[in-house]
Amino acid sequence: MFKFLKEKISSWTKKISESKAKEVEVEETEEIELKEVKEKPQKKEKKKKEKKPKKEKKRKEVKEEPVEEPSKFKEAQKRPEQKEERELGEKIWEDIKEDAVEDSIKFPNFDKKEEKEPEKKGFFSKLKEKFTKTKISEEEFTQYSEDLLMILIENNVAFEVADKIITELKEKVVNKELSRKDLEEEIKNSLKETIETILVEPFDIIKRIKEKKDPYVMLFCGINGTGKTTTIAKLATLLKKEDISCVMAAGDTFRAASIEQLKLHGERTNTKVIAHDYGSDPAAVGFDAIQYAKKNNIKVVLIDTAGRMHTAKNLLKEIEKISSVCKPDVKIFVGESITGNDAVEQVKAFNESIGIDGIILSKADIDEKGGTALSVGYVTGKPILFLGMGQEYKDLELFNKKKFIEKLGL
Numbered sequence: 001m002f003k004f005l006k007e008k009i010s011s012w013t014k015k016i017s018e019s020k021a022k023e024v025e026v027e028e029t030e031e032i033e034l035k036e037v038k039e040k041p042q043k044k045e046k047k048k049k050e051k052k053p054k055k056e057k058k059r060k061e062v063k064e065e066p067v068e069e070p071s072k073f074k075e076a077q078k079r080p081e082q083k084e085e086r087e088l089g090e091k092i093w094e095d096i097k098e099d100a101v102e103d104s105i106k107f108p109n110f111d112k113k114e115e116k117e118p119e120k121k122g123f124f125s126k127l128k129e130k131f132t133k134t135k136i137s138e139e140e141f142t143q144y145s146e147d148l149l150m151i152l153i154e155n156n157v158a159f160e161v162a163d164k165i166i167t168e169l170k171e172k173v174v175n176k177e178l179s180r181k182d183l184e185e186e187i188k189n190s191l192k193e194t195i196e197t198i199l200v201e202p203f204d205i206i207k208r209i210k211e212k213k214d215p216y217v218m219l220f221c222g223i224n225g226t227g228k229t230t231t232i233a234k235l236a237t238l239l240k241k242e243d244i245s246c247v248m249a250a251g252d253t254f255r256a257a258s259i260e261q262l263k264l265h266g267e268r269t270n271t272k273v274i275a276h277d278y279g280s281d282p283a284a285v286g287f288d289a290i291q292y293a294k295k296n297n298i299k300v301v302l303i304d305t306a307g308r309m310h311t312a313k314n315l316l317k318e319i320e321k322i323s324s325v326c327k328p329d330v331k332i333f334v335g336e337s338i339t340g341n342d343a344v345e346q347v348k349a350f351n352e353s354i355g356i357d358g359i360i361l362s363k364a365d366i367d368e369k370g371g372t373a374l375s376v377g378y379v380t381g382k383p384i385l386f387l388g389m390g391q392e393y394k395d396l397e398l399f400n401k402k403k404f405i406e407k408l409g410l
């Protein structure tokens with residue numbers, strides 16, 4: 001479903017992380033140069049270190065006395081018989097003092113080692129952070145977001161939705177500490193969270209059907225050829241599987257062969273079809289089907305309607321009438337996944353005229369872009385309930401946000 005969008009999003013996130021990785025290379029080169037400068041005094045240190053074992057040996061010979069306090073040397077000075085020992089002690093003390101001065105340069109916390117230890121730790125973890133964390137500035141994000149906007153729009157995401165995605169993503173990543181190592185993953189995760197908020201969580205329609213005592217009435221609307229009649233037949237099949245009985249109402253009394261088409265689906269799926277003649281009032285067909293369901297204890301009424309252009313005011317009025325007569329529990333807009341912005345405009349118009357409750361996107365099986373699915377829910381605030389995944393009766397998939405996002409490679 002997201003053949004193109006998945007690829008494009010993935011290469012977009014890769015692009016940001018790769019450019020950030022280049023920054024790391026530059027910083028690391030600078031760091032190496034710095035190290036080289038620092039290494040010179042380190043050579044000195046090596047020499048000193050070589051001396052150290054000697055010192056330790058001497059210290060052992062003279063025990064602790066001369067090392068402890070200079071005042072003790074003075075005492076030793078008074079005793080000529082210990083001259084040799086005294087001189088040695090003095091030399092060691094000088095060495096220690098010298099070392100202490102050097103050490104205190106390298107480790108300013110030499111004296112108050114315990115107190116200052118956290119600061120030392122902070123310094124190293126800061127240094128570590130410098131290499132493991134990174135930030136994306138606002139300017140950088142703007143530069144990349146232009147590409148993302150194009151990718152989204154080219155893949156049928158409505159402009160307002162693409163804009164919303166970018167604004168949300170910006171809030172999540174700009175000037176935030178991100179892991180350098182997993183930068184691509186972090187951006188993908190932020191994008192994932194953003195898309196999660198864009199998609200409307202579907203309600204459990206099977207549960208609602210089961211909970212309702214009276215027949216649960218479902219009215220289907222949309223323009224011609226989007227797959228309303230086929231979707232109704234698919235739903236009848238799905239309900240049968242759930243052990244839920246249903247009746248179909250041939251509310252498309254306008255298009256030639258539409259009644260026969262529904263009757264054929266009825267035969268094939270073993271579902272009762274209520275039909276009047278062509279040209280009759282579709283609201284009356286729906287009403288009769290509801291009465292039939294009530295009498296025969298049938299759980300669901302599926303009302304088909306003629307396709308109408310979302311711009312044809314009089315036809316929209318007609319569906320408003322069907323809706324007010326049949327009082328459906330849910331009004332479902334059926335749109336084609338492949339049509340992008342057209343589907344977005346249609347769903348908005350139907351929502352404004354009759355107030356839809358849910359969306360079924362047909363032909364998702366042949367949609368390589370996927371942006372329509374990201375858009376229709378956001379612009380209406382209504383959830384996608386099912387995706388049409390082919391021309392067979394079994395090809396109806398419950399819409400699952402998590403699965404859907406996974407398909408996007410996020």
Ligand SMILES: Nc1nc2c(ncn2[C@@H]2O[C@H](COP(=O)(O)OP(=O)(O)O)[C@@H](O)[C@H]2O)c(=O)[nH]1
Nearest residue numbers: 224225226227228229230362363388389390391
């Ligand atoms: N590939 C594919 N084709 C579909 C799907 N749903 C419907 N169709 C086809 O779309 C065409 C129009 O369907 P139809 O139910 O008559 O649309 P209606 O005018 O809205 O009732 C038919 O050829 C269907 O087989 C789907 O999910 N995937």
Ligand SMILES: [Mg+2]
Nearest residue numbers: 228229252258
């Ligand atoms: Mg039809």
